[in-house]
Amino acid sequence: MEIKARAPGKIILAGEHAVVHGSTAVAASFDLFTLCSLRFHSDSENDDTLNLSLKSVGLEFSWSVGRIRETLSHLGGPFLSTPTSCSTEAVRCIAALVEEQNFPEAKIGLATGVSAFLWLYTSIQGFKPATVVVTSDLPVGAGLGSSAAFCVSLTATLLAYSDSVSLDKNQQGWLAYGDSDLDLLNKWAFEGEKIIHGKPSGLDNTVSTYGNIIKFRSGNLTHIKSNMPLKMLVTNTNVGRNTKALVASVSERTLRHPDAMSSVFNAVDFISKELSSLIESPTPDDLSMTEKEERLQELMEMNQGLLQCMGVSHASIETVLRTTLKYKLPSKLTGAGGGGCVLTLLPALLSGTIVDKVTTELESCGFQCLVAGIGGKGVEICFGESS
Amino acid sequence: MEIKARAPGKIILAGEHAVVHGSTAVAASFDLFTLCSLRFHSDSENDDTLNLSLKSVGLEFSWSVGRIRETLSHLGGPFLSTPTSCSTEAVRCIAALVEEQNFPEAKIGLATGVSAFLWLYTSIQGFKPATVVVTSDLPVGAGLGSSAAFCVSLTATLLAYSDSVSLDKNQQGWLAYGDSDLDLLNKWAFEGEKIIHGKPSGLDNTVSTYGNIIKFRSGNLTHIKSNMPLKMLVTNTNVGRNTKALVASVSERTLRHPDAMSSVFNAVDFISKELSSLIESPTPDDLSMTEKEERLQELMEMNQGLLQCMGVSHASIETVLRTTLKYKLPSKLTGAGGGGCVLTLLPALLSGTIVDKVTTELESCGFQCLVAGIGGKGVEICFGESS
Missing domain, CATH: 3.30.70.890 (GHMP kinase, C-terminal domain)
Known part of the structure; x- marks a missing residue:
């Protein structure tokens, strides 16, 4: 069984830079999406690997679940309903797993994204063999929130099969999370963003999670319902x-x-x-x-x-x-x-x-x-x- | 005997538009000049005309002094030491004198400048035959204060031979007016600017008269001495x-x-x-x-x-x-x-x-x-x- 999630990008409508000096800024979701699909391997497949395919940047990774468990199990996860920051120790262990994959030098800027993947995956789902495929319409590093859309769509697939969220799995087509589930999802996505960006504002993942328009000032976010297409x-x-x-x-x-x-x-x-x-x-x-x-x-x-x-x-x-x-x-x-x-x-x-x-x-x-x-x-x- | 005056243009360094809404603006003289020369005709010349040559715009005018006196003497001038606004009646009479000169249609925008000339000339010097030649390095209508430089340089030549100012006529080379004489000159130039622009701020003629830097806000002008070339x-x-x-x-x-x-x-x-x-x-x-x-x-x-x-x-x-x-x-x-x-x-x-x-x-x-x-x-x- 496969599960897919899509998360939008973001744009800043007004207030960039000034927001650092206390002004209000306004951001909006931008309807280009990052799509993440997750498929757990069935026992009959006899495939004990965790695979990550980042289609739009042409990168493929594969780890044996045993190797991941060996490297990360002492960190104490999974933490599922308690979004947890990646400790310095965890960053170091995960970086070792990423390095083993012979990361191409020209795309080394994307390595933290792979680290975020490993942290979110193992923290929420533990050590299960699976294949994750990510595609995106959002250009990377262009300020359109591609990393947040990655973390949000990934987290959405990871949480969907947990007991921490309530979803009607029989519903057809695209389905929204409930508000409290979105809060959990957003917190986890923020932990991924921290691995990628160091000190993100949390704006990008919040916009990608909740969509619509967000007004923010001095770290306070206010959701706004747009009445204009x-x-x-x-x-x-x-x-x-x-x-x-x-x-x-x-x-x-x-x-x-x-x-x-x-x-x-x-x-x-x-x-x-x-x-x-x-x-x-x-x-x-x-x-x-x-x-x-x-x-x-x-x-x-x-x-x-x-x-x-x-x-x-x-x-x-x-x-x-x-x-x-x-x-x-x-x-x-x-x-x-x-x-x-x-x-x-x-x-x-x-x-x-x-x-x-x-x-x-x-x-x-x-x-x-x-x-x-x-x-x-x-x-x-x-x-x-x-x- | 000939007398020459040169008056600089002006630029706005900061504050244009905002000054209309109460902000401070800063203007400076710009060392490109309008040069005005005045020569009264001697009795021996037997030339009873007032001639104006605007070299840089290719315009020449000539009136008989008798015609000017006939049209304007009832207005009560000259006023010399009492700068006087051109009344509606005077504007009408002067416009008639300008029209008689078959003003070229393409340059009709300059007609008010010629009116200003006639008002300043007759108000300060009365009805004497003379030749006035004006040349300028300043483009017309480009916001560099060409009309003010015209009024200021013209007024400077007109006042120089009056008893209202004290100047050492034997001095060689370029010579500055004394401060109180400048005030009189500036007021007359402002009267000329009013004929050309309707409601000028008085900034342009003030910069052209006094030079240097001028800070202005809500109609108040402050002279500033520049310490930077x-x-x-x-x-x-x-x-x-x-x-x-x-x-x-x-x-x-x-x-x-x-x-x-x-x-x-x-x-x-x-x-x-x-x-x-x-x-x-x-x-x-x-x-x-x-x-x-x-x-x-x-x-x-x-x-x-x-x-x-x-x-x-x-x-x-x-x-x-x-x-x-x-x-x-x-x-x-x-x-x-x-x-x-x-x-x-x-x-x-x-x-x-x-x-x-x-x-x-x-x-x-x-x-x-x-x-x-x-x-x-x-x-x-x-x-x-x-x-």
């Missing part, structure tokens, strides 16, 4: 960036110009709050859908100006902005900046021809274009055949 | 813009997003204050000249981001920004935006080769490049031969 063009500039260095450069600018930057962060805070209220408010209220979209575009354009004021834009981002603006579509960077991804709202009444034209033009610059709805569902699972 | 590249995009419409669009955005925009204007206020303190502070103090230049560049880049947040940038401006940034030179728009001019600080130690390269590249885009010092002297006059 919103479609976004996400353009990946493919320019790699150093998030830590960018965050540090904003902090240094803030030290040099504390008063001005504090006002800039205040402006971002107001923009985030206005943007989340707009998305939350029923449509139509005072404003028609088109008017709300125009407001959103204006807020995104304003936020982009403030990000430029913080010094985190990049020539590649400016190229995207200029290109979409030719079609009267304002854009903003999303995430760390300095490259990475750019967000363009696609109004509901925008013709497909325009979308095709702008996409073609962006792709001719060497960028990757992704179009998807935002603010959709979080993680879902499917027993047996998925739809 | 600063050279700027001013790039004229040659894209015409509608200042009134741009100011209105910022106000409309402010009505839609009052809290966010108010923080943006606060940020600009802090930037203007920091920038003027930096220019005023002795060099070297805590910071070396190079460090101060880097700070200035950063403040200009921040201000540009905030102007983008206000929505007053333009594709042509972005092209200039991108081009100068290739040479690691940040830029900002100056003035109304939506086209117009862009300002780039040229650090003292920047090689001439780089300046040539960036200038060549900008000119190949169809832009006009002007390089000059800022914060230099205001209006000066020269009796006889000028140096």
Whole structure:
């Protein structure tokens, strides 16, 4: 029997960088998914291995369950209903298991993801032979929450067959977890994220778990129900960036110009709050859908100006902005900046021809274009055949 | 005997648009000049005309003094030491004199400048035959204060031969007015600006009159002595813009997003204050000249981001920004935006080769490049031969 889970990516709609300095930020799920399938080996198969296939990055791993047990059983798991951090000792033991697999040097940045897999698998399911296959529509390392979607979809499959969650295994098609089960799932996914990122904010896994829109400030997350179907063009500039260095450069600018930057962060805070209220408010209220979209575009354009004021834009981002603006579509960077991804709202009444034209033009610059709805569902699972 | 005056242009270093909403702005004189020469006709010449030649825009005018007296003498001038506004009646009479000259339709925008000339000339000197020749390095209508430099240089020549000012007419070379004489001159120039612009702020004529740096907020002007020799590249995009419409669009955005925009204007206020303190502070103090230049560049880049947040940038401006940034030179728009001019600080130690390269590249885009010092002297006059 096979179980599948799919978990969405995330984008930051407003407030990146400023959130580090106390402003509100707004994130949304992005309806491109990471799909994880899990199949436990039956006794009759006589296959005593744990296999991990990461299709979209072309990596395959296989361990004998005996070897894993030998290396990790002294750590005390499984912990199932008590999400537990991977200790330094556990990190060391797991790293040894990953190294044994002759990890290709060029993809060494993905090794922590494999460590997260081993920790989540053994902590939740112990030492059972199985095959896990992961595919994803989300580019890796582009700030779209691919690692969180990986941890969330993986955890969703691992928890599905445990007694800690209640699911109707006979239901057909995609199925949502209950709220309290989602809390457990989210905590486990966060433990995976910690292995991958060190000190993640917890935002990415929360968005991927619960979906929809999340407002966050000083570590507090507020779930928001979107009342606007919103479609976004996400353009990946493919320019790699150093998030830590960018965050540090904003902090240094803030030290040099504390008063001005504090006002800039205040402006971002107001923009985030206005943007989340707009998305939350029923449509139509005072404003028609088109008017709300125009407001959103204006807020995104304003936020982009403030990000430029913080010094985190990049020539590649400016190229995207200029290109979409030719079609009267304002854009903003999303995430760390300095490259990475750019967000363009696609109004509901925008013709497909325009979308095709702008996409073609962006792709001719060497960028990757992704179009998807935002603010959709979080993680879902499917027993047996998925739809 | 001939008298000449030269008056500098102006640039806005920080705070445009935000100043309309109560923020501080900083302007500086820009060492490109409008040169005005005045020669009264001697009795022996038997030439009873008043001639105006506007060399840089290719316009020539000639009135008989009798015709001017007949049309304007009932207005009660000259007023010399009492700067007087041009009444509606006077505007009407002067417009008739301008119309008689078959003003070319294509240059009709300059007609108010000729009206200002007639008002200033007759109000200060009455009805004397003379020839006035004006040349200028400043592009017209580019936000560099060309009309103010015109009014200031003209007024300087007109006042020089009056009893209202005290000047050593035997001194050789360029000569400055005394402070109280400058006040009179500035008031008259402002009357000319009112004829040209309707409701000018008085900033442009004040910068052209006194030179140096001026901080202004809510109509209050503060003179600042620069302690940094600063050279700027001013790039004229040659894209015409509608200042009134741009100011209105910022106000409309402010009505839609009052809290966010108010923080943006606060940020600009802090930037203007920091920038003027930096220019005023002795060099070297805590910071070396190079460090101060880097700070200035950063403040200009921040201000540009905030102007983008206000929505007053333009594709042509972005092209200039991108081009100068290739040479690691940040830029900002100056003035109304939506086209117009862009300002780039040229650090003292920047090689001439780089300046040539960036200038060549900008000119190949169809832009006009002007390089000059800022914060230099205001209006000066020269009796006889000028140096």
